[in-house]
Amino acid sequence: MATTELLSSEQIISLAKKHLIGNYTRYPVCLVRGSNSWVWDAEGNRYLDLFPGWGCGLLGHCPPRVVQAVQEQVAALIHVPNTWYTEPQALLAQAIGERTDFGGMSFFCNSGTEANEAAIKLARLNGRPKGKYKIITLTGSFHGRTYGALTATAQPKYHAGVEPMLPGFNYAAFGDLDGIAKAIDGETCAIMFEPIQGEGGVNVPPAGFVEGVRALCDQHGLLMILDEVQTGMGRTGKWFAHQHWNVKPDIVTLAKALAGGVAMGGMVAKPEVADKLKPGTHAATFGGNPLAARAALATIETIEQEGLLDRAIQIGERFRTRFLELKEKCPLVTDVRAKGAMIGVELNIEGAAVVQGCLEKGLLVNCTHQTVLRLLPALTLSDEQLEDGCDIIADVLLGLRP
Ligand SMILES: Cc1ncc(COP(=O)(O)O)c(C=O)c1O
Known part of the structure; x- marks a missing residue:
């Protein structure tokens, strides 16, 4: 049987549509590899993931200590x-x-x-x-x-x-x-x-x-x-x-x-x-x-x-500052809520178009409750990744009409 690495995204998606029960709304992206806050699709396209693993990726994708522990344990x-x-x-x-x-x-x-x-x-x-x-x-x-x-x-x-x-x-x-x-x-x-x-x-x-x-x-x-x-x-x-x-x-x-x-x-x-x-x-x-x-x-x-409890606070403060600045410029943003690395940006429009716009620019974010952009970034996110992610969200939001 072929491994997924031999299949294109299109082939994988068509197989999934044929054989998987359709209880999820999925984007047409097929991910094959991840490292920290980056993930790659079957064609080698790279995405910055600010919602890794739906909140499970607190340390990002494939954190080295976890990988090593699992590798040792799986053999024992x-x-x-x-x-x-x-x-x-x-x-x-x-x-x-x-x-x-x-x-x-x-x-x-x-x-x-x-x-x-x-x-x-x-x-x-x-x-x-x-x-x-x-x-x-x-x-x-x-x-x-x-x-x-x-x-x-x-x-x-x-x-x-x-x-x-x-x-x-x-x-x-x-x-x-x-x-x-x-x-x-x-x-x-x-x-x-x-x-x-x-x-x-x-x-x-x-x-x-x-x-x-x-x-x-x-x-x-x-x-x-x-x-x-x-x-x-x-x-x-x-x-x-x-x-x-x-x-x-x-x-x-x-x-x-x-x-x-x-x-x-x-x-x-x-x-x-x-x-x-x-x-x-x-x-x-x-x-x-x-x-x-x-x-x-x-x-x-x-x-x-790695002192990640403190890092969670820093990450939350920086995202809050960036999104409050954006709120001043963008009438679509009505509220910003954050506690550590749990961040919500309330919009006065449905967030789906923003998620799609970010995806097209290589950024993965989530929208919950129709109108709240939700980020649960890895605590290992770098300052540069944080700023790049905020820039993309700002670009997308400022490009949409109220
Ligand atoms: C607060 C909270 N409780 C429970 C759950 C359910 O967890 P699971 O999907 O692992 O069953 C979730 C999932 O999003 C959650 O956010």
């Missing part, structure tokens, strides 16, 4: 089930626990939605003895595509056509503490939210909101679940975004950047909360396999040794 042991112990998994749980402020204990899985399913089950297991099972989530959220996480996702467009959703979820508005307080009843066991909403448009919460939710949880005996699938692992300049507000959640979920681009999810919980997950209550066959765990350890080591 790829996968064993959780009936056995492995060193990479134990070391990873230790490394994550040490970086939380609450002595977090870990359960590993393979994706963000799975991490959130685990959190929903753990919250219910904790609430059950008191007759509590309901979870409050927030409008504009995105928690994943499996039924629990999808029901938690308080956006009707994602539920359309696949109802009925799971019982036991109530929705309140993001940023509205009074609304959340009103949604709490005697059967509520948890409040679950993203500290900064990603897919919802890079929505940074109003001052006092995250601390306010913690206070409500304390007052009513609820668990605070933070979905840090997109914000976690240094993306915002702290290991976990909630550390910007000095709150201690009860459960945190992780995925995306956790293993430097290798598929992995995780749920981290306070020991007294984690305790309710007993043998038989939850599991994941591939969860915490040595390959992904080694990749995650190499990711943490890279972030630490």
Whole structure:
């Protein structure tokens, strides 16, 4: 059978269209290779990627320490089930626990939605003895595509056509503490939210909101679940975004950047909360396999040794400055939101044309919520790449008519 390297982009795309289920909107580009913030297509065209791996490429494409760790591990042991112990998994749980402020204990899985399913089950297991099972989530959220996480996702467009959703979820508005307080009843066991909403448009919460939710949880005996699938692992300049507000959640979920681009999810919980997950209550066959765990350890080591938490802050500040300057010149830009290397540029037009315009100039960016340009650049992005990327976005936006 031919390898993809022998096929042109056109041939690959036509094969994919014939044999893959069409559940994704794809651009007609076929990527074959990546290094840091660069990717190349089958014809050797190079693109600057400011959205590497949909947020998974926190260290860019093929980060050297991750590549080396995976190469070593793949030859030693790829996968064993959780009936056995492995060193990479134990070391990873230790490394994550040490970086939380609450002595977090870990359960590993393979994706963000799975991490959130685990959190929903753990919250219910904790609430059950008191007759509590309901979870409050927030409008504009995105928690994943499996039924629990999808029901938690308080956006009707994602539920359309696949109802009925799971019982036991109530929705309140993001940023509205009074609304959340009103949604709490005697059967509520948890409040679950993203500290900064990603897919919802890079929505940074109003001052006092995250601390306010913690206070409500304390007052009513609820668990605070933070979905840090997109914000976690240094993306915002702290290991976990909630550390910007000095709150201690009860459960945190992780995925995306956790293993430097290798598929992995995780749920981290306070020991007294984690305790309710007993043998038989939850599991994941591939969860915490040595390959992904080694990749995650190499990711943490890279972030630490290269000072990338500080770099995330610098990157965010520079993008913010550039886009605020652009806002002065370009009436299409209405708002700029950033926390570390998580950047949103709100437009008053649909962003699809901007994404297409950037692609034509060799730049990969994302648009979410129809009108928000979203960048989740690698923390290893160089100053020059950052400026070049901003120049292209500015060119494209200034070339469009309001
Ligand atoms: C905040 C958040 N939670 C959960 C998910 C779902 O993650 P996955 O696609 O790995 O299941 C995403 C994905 O974009 C996300 O941004």
